[in-house]
Amino acid sequence: MSGYMPVTTKFIYYFKGPLPFDVYLERSEGKYTKIYNKDSEHDPEQIYRYENKEVTTLFISHEEKGLYGNFLCKLMDQYTSGHSDLDKSKIIDVISTSLEMTYERISTQNDELESNMAWASQQVKSALHLMEDNMAAAIEVFKALSSQNQLLKHSYMVSLFSLVLAKKLGIHNPKNLMSIGLGALLHDVGQTRIDPQLFLKSDLTTQEWDAIKDHPHLGLKIVDHTKGISSDIRSIILQHHEQYNGRGYPNRLNNGQIFPPAKIVAIADGFCSFISKASYRETTFTPEEAIKMMKDDIGHYDPEYLETFMTVIRGNKKPMKKAG
Ligand SMILES: [Fe+2]
Ligand SMILES: [Fe+2]
Structure with missing residues (x-):
């Protein structure tokens, strides 16, 4: 695997539907554990619990960067079509x-x-x-x-x-x-x-x-x-x-x-x-x-x-x- 890139928990929290990529948590420096499987529903409450523990960054594999770009597009689409709670x-x-x-x-x-x-x-x-x-x-x-x-x-x-x-x-x-x-x-x-x-x-x-x-x-x-x-x-x-x-x-x-x-x-x-x-x-x-x-x-x-x-x-x- 070619490494991981950070993604903000906020974006994931507001996304409605299954995530199109695997999500990892950095347990200790350089050690990542998968916490969401691609295409499975995620529980926003779990993200909320991570945030309460001051985890504001999760990680995705570099190889799935393109999927992350598509995800951001979908998030914008949910916003423009009124299906998202994201604020300005x-x-x-x-x-x-x-x-x-x-x-x-x-x-x-x-x-x-x-x-x-x-x-x-x-x-x-x-x-x-x-x-x-x-x-x-x-x-x-x-x-x-x-x-x-x-x-x-x-x-x-x-x-x-x-x-x-x-x-x-x-x-x-x-x-x-x-x-x-x-x-x-x-x-x-x-x-x-x-x-x-x-x-x-x-x-x-x-x-x-x-x-x-x-x-x-x-x-x-x-x-x-x-x-x-x-x-x-x-x-x-x-x-x-x-x-x-x-x-x-x-x-x-x-x-x-x-x-x-x-x-x-x-x-x-x-x-x-x-x-x-x-x-x-x-x-x-x-x-x-x-x-x-x-x-x-x-x-x-x-x-x-x-x-x-x-x-x-x-x-x-x-x-x-x-x-x-
Ligand atoms: Fe110019
Ligand atoms: Fe310019």
Whole structure:
């Protein structure tokens, strides 16, 4: 056996139905005992008793990691269909664990690629469910994810805000919303192929900056090996740094040439970057400040989409008149 990986008791506690993997308890260091057999019903009360003994982590075999990913999907599905007692903060933990596994598998080009998109789709469905139509939920999620890995947190937040903006722009077709949500979730996946040290630096050389600017292409290369990635999702990954005025990268496309969902993701991306802490910048900005800076950056974002985004962020109040 190739080892064990930790799983949180909370996720198991809230799952309804037989567990699709064997579960082990670590009796002493390196010694594991099987406490649940795959496909047999588990007793949540037993989990509760373990928690009372301060056991919050159980283990599964590394070989069953993929089954664990499917389990997280089912847990999200139970949540979105109203068959789970999970609350918002716990489902966010489930989503972020699943997101981490999806990113890891996509970036290492694991051979079980078909399930990656099923996992990612379930994350987007859960995102839509979490928000319904209200922005407050997105902000709550943002706070809840604050301790997570920067790229994962960023990706999920960009997905949430892209979906909010898409709906506000009148996109309600589930297939289109799914493409936007997935494209946003994967927009920066190419960054997993770039030296992480570069993202910590504030003074990049031209060469280093060029390496970072390669992430849309790298992202595209990664998803080339992934089944279930539509051309819409590819366009979002490739074009999310293009600008309305034609000064973006990698292809300096002008407004008419940019795929509209990529413009939506660009706005969500800009906004999320401003309101989050970045390793190269100490300051974070309030949503209001972020919007103002984006608006002042004339020519970067699609002005109509940005105007709509402002109404969403400001809680559907009337957009403010132009400053000055
Ligand atoms: Fe990016
Ligand atoms: Fe981004």
